[in-house]
Amino acid sequence: MLRILLALAVSVSALAQDAKPLAALRLPLTIADVKTPEVKLDFEGDVSPETKAWAEEAAVQVREWWPQVVRMLSTQEFKSPEQFVLHFKKELKVPAYRTPEGLFISIAWITKRPDDFGMVIHEMTHAIQDYRRxxxxxxxxxxxxxxxxxxxxxxxxxxxxxxxxxxxxxxxxxxxxxxxxxxxxxxxxxxxxxxxxxxxxxxxxxxxxxxxxxxxxxxxxxxxxxxxxxx
Ligand SMILES: [Zn+2]
Structure with a gap:
């Protein structure tokens, strides 16, 4: 009896799943030719070879992930900028922030947290969100x-x-x-x-x-x- 009840419970939950439209069950992507911006690096003063290497890796991440993130969002009308600048500053009050001029990244932060490329992807996503108001x-x-x-x-x-x-x-x-x-x-x-x-x-x-x-x-x-x- 318990087995029958369990089987019933499973099929009821399967039915509940089936009630969703198929479109709700798959992750939609924007299919578009995505132009990835040219990524430029800008440093405040002289920086260490470690900072330069980190910045170059961050640029690789942006080049690789820009088109991926564009496809994940509702970007049919979005136009990528020609250029995207990563500005490295000695100290900032926050790890990083984004303005229309690009990303501003704290060298003090990446020295302490060289694993934090996710922060670059977060800020880059803001550049693709680019909500006007x-x-x-x-x-x-x-x-x-x-x-x-x-x-x-x-x-x-x-x-x-x-x-x-x-x-x-x-x-x-x-x-x-x-x-x-x-x-x-x-x-x-x-x-x-x-x-x-x-x-x-x-x-x-x-x-x-x-x-x-x-x-x-x-x-x-x-x-x-x-x-x-x-x-
Ligand atoms: Zn943010």
């Missing part, structure tokens, strides 16, 4: 998408950033939002990040988009996600 309250999502690309595509083998489930929110940005997005994609619809990116590009993102795509509000989704962390 991000709604003021959607910054958490912009950072969450950049970390989703970083942690779930560029370095899926690295440990996930930890967070306190009793205090966390999907609006915490970065690794927490990235983990939430990856979970919601797996559970509900693999088009989610792409649709969110598309709305941010059109400047019409609202939290209601989560419900439109997954059938559940962002707060309900978050509660379900947190419940999986408490088990």
């Amino acid at each position: 991000t709604p003021r309250d959607a910054g958490w999502l912009v950072e969450g998408i950049a970390d989703y690309i970083r942690y779930y595509h560029y370095e899926p083998e690295s440990p996930r950033p930890r967070f306190d489930v009793t205090k966390a929110s999907y609006r915490d940005a970065y690794g927490t939002t990235a983990a939430f997005l990856a979970w919601a994609m797996h559970k509900y619809d693999r088009r989610l990040v792409r649709e969110l990116d598309s709305a941010l590009r059109r400047n019409d993102y609202t939290d209601a988009l989560f419900e439109k795509i997954t059938g559940k509000t962002v707060d309900v989704l978050w509660a379900e996600f947190i419940a999986t962390k408490k088990n």
Whole structure:
């Protein structure tokens, strides 16, 4: 009897999976000819051979990953710039940041954390997101998408950033939002990040988009996600 019940339970969960449209089950890519920008390096003052070697490796990562990230986002209308400059500065208040002039990277940081190429991919993703008018309250999502690309595509083998489930929110940005997005994609619809990116590009993102795509509000989704962390 137990076996029959178990078999029933398995087939019911298989049916629930089947209820999703096939398009929700596969990861869509933008199929386009991607022009990868010419990557240039710029150094503040004299730098060590180690810093030069790191910078050259970072340039290789950008050349290899620019087209990959363009394909993962909703970039039908996106035009890559001709040039992309990695500026290496002696000290910054943060490891790195992006402006329309390129990426600014702290030499002090990469000296301490030479394994942090993921930071370059995060900032490079911002250059591809290139949202012209991000709604003021959607910054958490912009950072969450950049970390989703970083942690779930560029370095899926690295440990996930930890967070306190009793205090966390999907609006915490970065690794927490990235983990939430990856979970919601797996559970509900693999088009989610792409649709969110598309709305941010059109400047019409609202939290209601989560419900439109997954059938559940962002707060309900978050509660379900947190419940999986408490088990
Ligand atoms: Zn960022």
